[in-house]
Amino acid sequence: MRITRRAAMAGAATLPFVSTAKAAGGEVIIATTGGLMTNSLQTHFYKRFEAETGIRVRAIAIELPDQWARAIAGARTGNVPFDVVTATPPDLIQHAEILQPLDCAAMPGIVAHALPNSCMQRGIIRTVGGMALTWSKKAFPSGGPQSWADFFDVAKFPGPRSLPDTGDRDWWVPLAALMADGVPRDKLFPMDLDRAYKKLDTIKKNVAAWWKSGDNSMQILRGGDAVMSMLYSSRAVPLAKSGEFDFTWNGAIRDTGNWAILKGSPNTANAVKFLDFFVQNPAEHLPFSTAVSFDSNNKEAATQVPADERRYRPSYPDNYEKLVIADFEWIASNRAKMRERWVSWLTQ
Numbered sequence: 001m002r003i004t005r006r007a008a009m010a011g012a013a014t015l016p017f018v019s020t021a022k023a024a025g026g027e028v029i030i031a032t033t034g035g036l037m038t039n040s041l042q043t044h045f046y047k048r049f050e051a052e053t054g055i056r057v058r059a060i061a062i063e064l065p066d067q068w069a070r071a072i073a074g075a076r077t078g079n080v081p082f083d084v085v086t087a088t089p090p091d092l093i094q095h096a097e098i099l100q101p102l103d104c105a106a107m108p109g110i111v112a113h114a115l116p117n118s119c120m121q122r123g124i125i126r127t128v129g130g131m132a133l134t135w136s137k138k139a140f141p142s143g144g145p146q147s148w149a150d151f152f153d154v155a156k157f158p159g160p161r162s163l164p165d166t167g168d169r170d171w172w173v174p175l176a177a178l179m180a181d182g183v184p185r186d187k188l189f190p191m192d193l194d195r196a197y198k199k200l201d202t203i204k205k206n207v208a209a210w211w212k213s214g215d216n217s218m219q220i221l222r223g224g225d226a227v228m229s230m231l232y233s234s235r236a237v238p239l240a241k242s243g244e245f246d247f248t249w250n251g252a253i254r255d256t257g258n259w260a261i262l263k264g265s266p267n268t269a270n271a272v273k274f275l276d277f278f279v280q281n282p283a284e285h286l287p288f289s290t291a292v293s294f295d296s297n298n299k300e301a302a303t304q305v306p307a308d309e310r311r312y313r314p315s316y317p318d319n320y321e322k323l324v325i326a327d328f329e330w331i332a333s334n335r336a337k338m339r340e341r342w343v344s345w346l347t348q
Contacts, residue, residue: 129232129256171326233314
């Protein structure tokens with residue numbers, strides 16, 4: 001498991017692993033979005049964690065903006081409201097000062113069962129997917145595009161395209177443009193935005209629709225308004241299973257939801273136990289992943305699905321190694337510049 005230099009220097013501020021053996025009890029307060037996600041976590045993880053450790057899980061259903069508002073206020077007043085919070089990758093950077101550092105190498109569950117590089121200094125991956133190139137098999141009966149270079153090749157693969165304009169991921173499309181222009185994966189960051197937008201200029205007139213949500217992205221393809229698009233894998237997979245569409249993991253941009261622990265939280269040791277517990281037991285990760293349409297952080301789970309299902313699982317080793325992992329520290333430092341560039345280009 002890769003440990004960053006900063007994590008190694010965390011010293012006394014970094015918590016050691018605490019055994020998950022049933023003993024002290026107490027509770028852990030976990031904030032996450034409600035509905036299907038909370039219900040699925042309760043069924044597959046919370047109840048079992050309570051039974052095996054004696055620690056009660058108090059689940060708080062809350063949307064991310066409200067969660068972070070309360071977390072920031074709690075850090076300021078010393079009244080931290082949660083132990084475990086839900087975080088996007090940029091959240092782990094933006095809110096690093098109020099997040100508890102983790103010693104990934106000292107957590108045996110993480111070392112043995114977590115996906116590669118999925119434990120970071122300030123959190124762990126909870127769910128994983130990818131922004132995948134998806135296309136209509138009707139438009140390309142002899143075989144569809146297999147790379148972002150193919151997406152930009154309108155001569156070889158003619159027809160209208162669709163791309164995301166979600167307002168919070170202005171780096172997705174420029175990153176795909178750099179890959180299409182031949183930039184190697186290990187040279188994508190720092191992003192050369194001039195090069196990316198020069199490449200985007202070549203495809204702009206062929207983009208018939210800019211999608212705003214996952215449902216919208218599927219509607220555009222199903223309605224025939226575009227023959228290919230960049231889609232969340234949670235949307236690409238059901239489209240592919242319908243038989244009318246297909247997708248590739250090649251160059252898909254890794255998209256994750258994460259767990260993190262608030263610094264000074266009321267039950268920090270129990271929170272560490274929960275994170276180490278969460279990545280274990282693939283038998284629970286399989287039905288959980290099916291329910292929420294994302295894979296979760298356990299490296300054995302995807303290998304236990306039937307062979308004909310493995311191509312749909314982002315965490316299956318052959319697929320996971322194809323995902324492109326962004327440099328979120330660079331993204332966080334350049335967020336305003338990227339947003340301004342994106343809006344300016346899109347409205348020209």
